[in-house]
Amino acid sequence: MYRDYYSDEEWGKIQQLAQTEETPFLVVLLDMIKTKFDEFRDSFPYAKIYYAVKANPGVEVLSLLRDLGSNFDIASVYELDKVLALGVSPERISFGNTIKKARHVREAYEKGVRLFVTDSEADVKILAKEAPGSKIFFRVLMEALTADWPLSRKFGCQPRMVTELVSQAADAGLEPFGISFHVGSQQREISAWDAAIAKANYLFEWMEEEHIHLKAMNMGGGFPADYLSKTNPLSVYAEEITRYIGLHFGDDTPEIYLEPGRGLVGEAGVLVSEVVLISKKSKTDLKRWVYTDVGKFSGLIETMDESIKYPVYTEKNGETGDVILAGPTCDSQDIMYEDFKYQLPMGLEIGDKVYWLSTGAYTTSYSSVEFNGFPPLKTYFV
Numbered sequence: 001m002y003r004d005y006y007s008d009e010e011w012g013k014i015q016q017l018a019q020t021e022e023t024p025f026l027v028v029l030l031d032m033i034k035t036k037f038d039e040f041r042d043s044f045p046y047a048k049i050y051y052a053v054k055a056n057p058g059v060e061v062l063s064l065l066r067d068l069g070s071n072f073d074i075a076s077v078y079e080l081d082k083v084l085a086l087g088v089s090p091e092r093i094s095f096g097n098t099i100k101k102a103r104h105v106r107e108a109y110e111k112g113v114r115l116f117v118t119d120s121e122a123d124v125k126i127l128a129k130e131a132p133g134s135k136i137f138f139r140v141l142m143e144a145l146t147a148d149w150p151l152s153r154k155f156g157c158q159p160r161m162v163t164e165l166v167s168q169a170a171d172a173g174l175e176p177f178g179i180s181f182h183v184g185s186q187q188r189e190i191s192a193w194d195a196a197i198a199k200a201n202y203l204f205e206w207m208e209e210e211h212i213h214l215k216a217m218n219m220g221g222g223f224p225a226d227y228l229s230k231t232n233p234l235s236v237y238a239e240e241i242t243r244y245i246g247l248h249f250g251d252d253t254p255e256i257y258l259e260p261g262r263g264l265v266g267e268a269g270v271l272v273s274e275v276v277l278i279s280k281k282s283k284t285d286l287k288r289w290v291y292t293d294v295g296k297f298s299g300l301i302e303t304m305d306e307s308i309k310y311p312v313y314t315e316k317n318g319e320t321g322d323v324i325l326a327g328p329t330c331d332s333q334d335i336m337y338e339d340f341k342y343q344l345p346m347g348l349e350i351g352d353k354v355y356w357l358s359t360g361a362y363t364t365s366y367s368s369v370e371f372n373g374f375p376p377l378k379t380y381f382v
């Protein structure tokens with residue numbers, strides 16, 4: 001079933017690597033990213049797409065998106081250097097992190113970046129000093145209660161504070177450019193955008209009364225990848241979101257920016273692992289513990305609180321039973337799924353491959369460097 005998500009040709013490439021290479025590793029299917037990018041562009045023909053580099057910063061992914069004409073949302077000067085090194089011009093880059101050192105803002109400015117996002121008074125001061133005249137998005141706080149991986153609380157500020165920051169920025173010689181928000185990552189409730197766009201529109205009107213004309217709305221990411229919990233296809237998201245924009249802004253639509261991460265690269269990755277050990281805690285234990293050579297510290301951190309439930313596939317058929325899925329390290333937190341009962345074949349054995357589907361986003365970039373001596377998660381791009 002889930003395995004059908006990938007074509008026979010794609011699956012063939014994955015299996016070939018599985019036979020020859022030491023696990024664990026991620027296989028990234030570049031054609032799937034291209035298809036997704038085209039789908040984003042076709043679904044939102046009016047939007048500028050800024051790929052959120054943090055989702056998968058692989059050079060092959062970045063080069064592909066560069067060639068497809070994508071722009072880039074970066075979170076640090078390190079991501080900036082990586083993107084610039086690929087020949088992307090700084091006009092195609094937005095510094096989206098609201099938390100940044102003054103000297104990094106200066107460095108980005110010196111390297112040509114002129115688009116930043118902010119959500120605090122102190123950061124506006126830094127931007128005014130280190131990146132004078134730059135275009136600024138002001139990020140408004142969102143609840144994100146229905147997102148599987150919320151980004152709320154930490155980012156954005158209350159609407160009233162947004163208006164104060166806009167004025168502060170204008171007075172300090174920055175160019176107030178627009179309102180940004182992020183409805184939470186893996187947002188399955190499309191109506192979250194309705195509320196967010198309404199909030200943004202209200203801020204546009206508020207600023208208009210203060211004679212500041214904002215030009216753009218940055219709708220962030222939040223577009224889902226297919227995991228165990230069902231989501232609507234991107235076309236449905238696009239249809240609804242486009243309707244909300246019309247509903248709230250009428251004919252006076254601002255420039256629209258999108259920053260997909262997960263939705264663009266998530267499905268294009270398959271993490272190949274191997275069963276290291278299968279055990280029971282007593283002879284009569286009904287549950288099997290299945291330990292794989294990949295875990296929370298080597299790429300599967302989004303299984304924290306069992307937030308993201310990846311489809312898991314093995315090549316064994318037949319009757320299945322409950323398992324607890326855990327990683328290989330000496331940390332008791334290194335358990336991926338225990339409450340949610342994954343079912344794996346009763347015939348599963350040590351050495352069998354376990355495939356984690358839809359793992360193209362937030363895996364390699366989150367993998368630890370040397371915990372228990374295990375190396376960071378490798379990637380093969382095919």
Ligand SMILES: *Cc1c(COP(=O)(O)O)cnc(C)c1O
Nearest residue numbers: 052096185221222259260261262
């Ligand atoms: C993480 C992030 C994104 C990407 O979010 P996804 O849910 O992965 O699409 C976009 N914009 C900003 C500012 C982010 O922090």
